[in-house]
Amino acid sequence: MPMTKKEAFHIIEVISNVYNMELNDTKFNLWIQFLTEGGDYEPTMKTAKKYIKDGNVYPPKIPNIMRASPKLMKEDKLDDETKEHRWRMENDPEYVERRKKALDAFKQKVQEYNSRGDDYVE
Template identity: 35%
Template sequence: MAMTKREALEVIQFVRDVFNIDFDKNKGTAWLDLLTERGDYEKTMRNAKNRASDGNKFRPSLSEIIITSSNVSDAVVKDVDETETHAYKKRHDENYAKVMSDMEKLRNRLVSEVQDDE
């Protein structure tokens, strides 16, 4: 779940106070937009606190602080109908299995020919 504007402002205030980072209008707006659109408040705040106590001498960037509410992999994963998968078709569709078998034989023959030429 994306964080609220109030939560994003709390993160920004914490980062500003702890890391002594000045936020001009543009930087503040950029952080606020990204935090409210993508940030998970609890995870981001916990990450900021961990970063504050890890001994790192460098000021963090937003990408080092923000923890998104959903991983990139979550956005990529789709519900897939099992009957549309290669493995399912190969086991349950005779025509598909035959075509795949023929293609595998062709591939193996071509690999063998290339190896013989070397």
């Protein structure tokens, strides 16, 4: 969620107090604009605090601290085959055992193939 102007102001206030930044109206408005359009409050504040704690002696530039929250992925609707597989993996011990044996056999084949080397010819 994009940050509000009040949140952006709070971030600028923290940074400018630590680094004694003297922002004129133009710079201040640019910081507000960039932070509200491209940043989210929590990750940006966290990054700003980390920037300060890491002992950086120079004031940050906007890209040094501006962060956006990760976008959440919406899970697609599952098909019937996948639903059945998931149900059987949780509730059918025989199905789980057959699947385990098949996976173990596959892993064994891959291991055999990998151990032959590049110069193997049949």
